[in-house]
Amino acid sequence: GAVVSQHPSWVICKSGTSVKIECRSLDFQATTMFWYRQFPKQSLMLMATSNEGSKATYEQGVEKDKFLINHASLTLSTLTVTSAHPEDSSFYICSARPGQGPYEQYFGPGTRLTVT
């Protein structure tokens, strides 16, 4: 149980285009979903927290107009990287948590984004 999927697993796009990444909780309802960014050999950097049906809460320094997050249902959240640039190339990982309490997070397999 507690499986989180991401799609696509990798994507290459041209500079200036937008890319959408999906995160789904397959066997539980996720009240809260998180989006992380990870650079090579570095830790996870939390980008934003999203709760179903409400606006995402972005971490300091993360541009909300560039990284659009939608959490329309209890099993789906999307991250759209708008007007992507090469510096947006990274490994994007989502996670989901079944409630608001101290539950562990379940991570997706990640999406490798390369902007050329």
Next chain:
Amino acid sequence: GDSVVQTEGQVLPSEGDSLIVNCSYETTQYPSLFWYVQYPGEGPQLHLKAMKANDKGRNKGFEAMYRKETTSFHLEKDSVQESDSAVYFCALSAPFSGGYQKVTFGIGTKLQVIP
């Protein structure tokens, strides 16, 4: 804000060696503590957890004790195997504004077991 400090960089034990990866945390709240493991090209997976002081998380021969008095959650194993090689993240989950929980991760420790 909350913080997690763990053994930095890479640890290179030989197969059969004992292992300790240090993790210390700082928070004004009463956190839950976790170790996550990440294999190359994959997302992190929960490795073990401890929800309150003096709890011990266990998984695949690894253990970590939630020590409130020293604010530590060190990861230990008596005899490592090559298959244990991965990056390990220590993390805490603590209450945040609005009743939500926020998770803070350490920088990660790469365990490379020498066969």
